[in-house]
Amino acid sequence: MIARERHLREVERLLGGHPVVALLGARQVGKTTLALEVMERTREPTARFDLEDAEDLARLDDPKLALGRLDGLVVLDEVQRRPELFEVLRVLADRRGTPARFLVLGSASPDLLRQSSETLAGRVVYHELGGLALDEVGAAQRDARWLRGGFPRSFLAPSIADSAEWRRSFVRTFLERDVPELGIRIPSTTLRRFWSMIAHYHAQTWNAAELARAFGVSAGTVRRYLDLLTDALVLRQLAPWHENLSKRQVKAPKVYVADSGILHTLLGIETREDLERHPKVGASWEGFVIDELVTRLGARPEERWFWATHAGAELDLLVVRGRRRLGFEVKRTTAPTTTKSMHAALESLRLDHLYAVHAGEHTFPLTEHITALAFGRVLDDLAPLDR
Ligand SMILES: Nc1ncnc2c1ncn2[C@@H]1O[C@H](COP(=O)(O)OP(=O)(O)OP(=O)(O)O)[C@@H](O)[C@H]1O
Ligand SMILES: [Mg+2]
Structure with a gap:
């Protein structure tokens, strides 16, 4: 495994100050791997939903109910598959005290996820995961x-x-x-x-x-x-x-x-x-x-x-x-x-x-x-x- 310290630290920093962090990068660039590492390093409770997985999708049948009762770090992988989730995230991000923070992973730019940038305006920050770089x-x-x-x-x-x-x-x-x-x-x-x-x-x-x-x-x-x-x-x-x-x-x-x-x-x-x-x-x-x-x-x-x-x-x-x-x-x-x-x-x-x-x-x-x-x-x- 190649350590991706710079990205880990930046994602953790962003999660500290924002209810929703979007980790965006091309297919296969290492988003899921990085998110799993962030989950491993946190001391809070964690949950992960892979929207390419039928079972996980079923758990999200009523997303507001399923996500609303979680606290700690919640990872939503391949979020571009269910852009309607952004509306739910907006409501959850606006709760007082925001018990949960969301790390959403996607393989398209904010513009293509237009729905996200509009729905979540002011609540989401983006971090771009590129390919392995020289420092890595x-x-x-x-x-x-x-x-x-x-x-x-x-x-x-x-x-x-x-x-x-x-x-x-x-x-x-x-x-x-x-x-x-x-x-x-x-x-x-x-x-x-x-x-x-x-x-x-x-x-x-x-x-x-x-x-x-x-x-x-x-x-x-x-x-x-x-x-x-x-x-x-x-x-x-x-x-x-x-x-x-x-x-x-x-x-x-x-x-x-x-x-x-x-x-x-x-x-x-x-x-x-x-x-x-x-x-x-x-x-x-x-x-x-x-x-x-x-x-x-x-x-x-x-x-x-x-x-x-x-x-x-x-x-x-x-x-x-x-x-x-x-x-x-x-x-x-x-x-x-x-x-x-x-x-x-x-x-x-x-x-x-x-x-x-x-x-x-x-x-x-x-x-x-x-x-x-x-x-x-x-x-x-x-x-x-x-x-
Ligand atoms: N830091 C790393 N060191 C070594 N291998 C890695 C690293 N990050 C990712 N990989 C490998 O690259 C492949 C793609 O990684 P991963 O599934 O995390 O990417 P992804 O961006 O989530 O891809 P997708 O968009 O297809 O879901 C996997 O085989 C994974 O094991
Ligand atoms: Mg992935």
Whole structure:
């Protein structure tokens, strides 16, 4: 078992201050395992209902009665299967003294669980469980983590062939079973084709017109596919930063396959050699590194951006918290240098600091405001944003 201390501590902290905590993450990322660990560690009474289990569902036949008499920690697993429970949770969360706290687990974003965000407004906090990160697997495992991705079963598989097979099966199950269960009525072959196409555009700016043309549907339709797969937590979007500058800035999001291992599956990459030879190797590394940077910094989704101007200046990742602004350029080189674009970003965005994240061994200053940050040393050389 890989210890997930950071997530455990954060979930426990949130449960201390909120009647309902939603632990959200893609299928198979480790939600149930983490919840069981939280239950094991608490001294209070605990109860768990798995909404994929017929017996548990039967116990919830009258949810208000069944849940209302419980105190301590109550876990509701796979809550997206019974969104009508959110109404009950709202009533229970509003009781005086709230004897029970609820940890609800789901594999879709709050937007897809729209009912929850509206019904439980002000009573629920969200915690996103991502794949295994470098602080969990160890920085020495970074190449394996990149190739295999962060799903525990894929990362821990005995061989790369087993890992690849697990991911192919994940993709199949996701398209054929999980997507329909989310109430999405799009043929699995269509979504597979779309997902694979996004893999080819990984780490690029979304171009609805181009994708619509390639796909033979309207721009609105491809946008709907994009948002659906984002809400199902298998794609990620990074929003463009814009403010009142004179330069014209890019306004479309950047799009990523959410897990590097799944990206490789969609691109037909299995081995390290496949990856090194593939034209998307740089884009894959960039997406992987950005994930690790935001995890390390503890940047919340609304604090993450990229920036690009039509004049060509750009920044792969901009993290904004309060008045603090950190910029990151990611490049798979061992000899990072400063560029015009970096200076433009520093100046236009008034960054506190800019990091040129690279694949070499050492972290060293490039200028007063630019550091060449060795990715392999990110846990040592980059401090989390303080809360
Ligand atoms: N920290 C971990 N270390 C090792 N293996 C893990 C860890 N977390 C999860 N796993 C393994 O990964 C698989 C998926 O875990 P789990 O069932 O907890 O995920 P989940 O997010 O609840 O999945 P689902 O959405 O399908 O319910 C299981 O086989 C589990 O044993
Ligand atoms: Mg589960």
